[in-house]
Amino acid sequence: MTSTARRTDIPRIIGHRGAVGHAPENTVAGFRKAKELGCSWVEFDCMLTRDEVVILHHDDDLDRTTNGTGLVSETNLAAVRRLDAGSWFSSDFAKVPVPTFDEAVSALAQLGLGGNVEIKPATGYDRITGRIVAERTAELWPATLPPPVMSSFSLAALEEAQKAAPQLDRAILWWEIPDDWQAHQDRLEASAVHVSVKKLTEARAAEFRNAGIPFRVYTVNDPSDAARLFDWGCEAIFTDYPDRFA
Numbered sequence: 210m211t212s213t214a215r216r217t218d219i220p221r222i223i224g225h226r227g228a229v230g231h232a233p234e235n236t237v238a239g240f241r242k243a244k245e246l247g248c249s250w251v252e253f254d255c256m257l258t259r260d261e262v263v264i265l266h267h268d269d270d271l272d273r274t275t276n277g278t279g280l281v282s283e284t285n286l287a288a289v290r291r292l293d294a295g296s297w298f299s300s301d302f303a304k305v306p307v308p309t310f311d312e313a314v315s316a317l318a319q320l321g322l323g324g325n326v327e328i329k330p331a332t333g334y335d336r337i338t339g340r341i342v343a344e345r346t347a348e349l350w351p352a353t354l355p356p357p358v359m360s361s362f363s364l365a366a367l368e369e370a371q372k373a374a375p376q377l378d379r380a381i382l383w384w385e386i387p388d389d390w391q392a393h394q395d396r397l398e399a400s401a402v403h404v405s406v407k408k409l410t411e412a413r414a415a416e417f418r419n420a421g422i423p424f425r426v427y428t429v430n431d432p433s434d435a436a437r438l439f440d441w442g443c444e445a446i447f448t449d450y451p452d453r454f455a
């Protein structure tokens with residue numbers, strides 16, 4: 210049994226890393242774009258800098274999505290803040306910064322966007338990232354927004370989030386879905402699963418449905434995939450292109 214009641218406020222379309230088909234991932238500019246494209250929720254990735262500040266960032270290193278280089282876990286916030294996280298995407302987004310979690314939450318509040326806070330620990334930092342991201346979320350999340358969904362591929366990070374802020378809604382992210390997925394749901398008191406469109410089978414979708422566990426699917430950019438998944442009972446999709454599902 211999970212401890213969280215099934216929620217009914219999750220939209221069918223969630224912007225992935227903001228709306229990364231149209232704007233640089235994990236930036237406030239991406240949140241604005243998602244809102245413009247009709248999203249009411251976005252997903253974003255949360256990682257710790259070397260000085261343990263939560264920022265929005267996906268990869269262990271800075272190279273792909275900023276003009277910096279090296280590991281986030283070895284870079285202090287002050288250095289991260291000097292980076293350009295937009296030019297890699299397009300010159301239209303030159304000098305867009307890497308947001309802190311605090312800034313991101315303020316932007317969500319201003320835009321009226323709900324959020325899936327993905328805990329994305331840098332390699333080796335699972336537990337501390339789970340704890341600090343959960344603590345900051347519990348502290349900062351505005352009452353004017355729907356309660357967030359905390360998710361992670363890292364079971365250790367989710368365990369720490371559960372300890373630090375048990376009241377926050379949790380979902381387990383899977384790539385390969387293990388046969389004992391339900392045991393993990395129960396242990397982590399997770400209310401939903403987030404699974405890959407590349408791995409989800411119709412049989413597994415039926416298992417989730419029969420167990421009464423909402424399943425949400427990443428990253429779905431093809432409307433025909435979305436139609437099949439909704440037919441299987443999928444609750445929501447994460448997409449880079451919210452406009453394709455208007």
Ligand code: G3P
Pocket residue numbers: 225226252254267327360382403427447
């Ligand atoms: O949370 C859904 C999705 O974002 C998980 O994969 O690698 O894009 O963070 P990734």
Ligand code: MG
Pocket residue numbers: 226252253254327
């Ligand atoms: Mg993510």
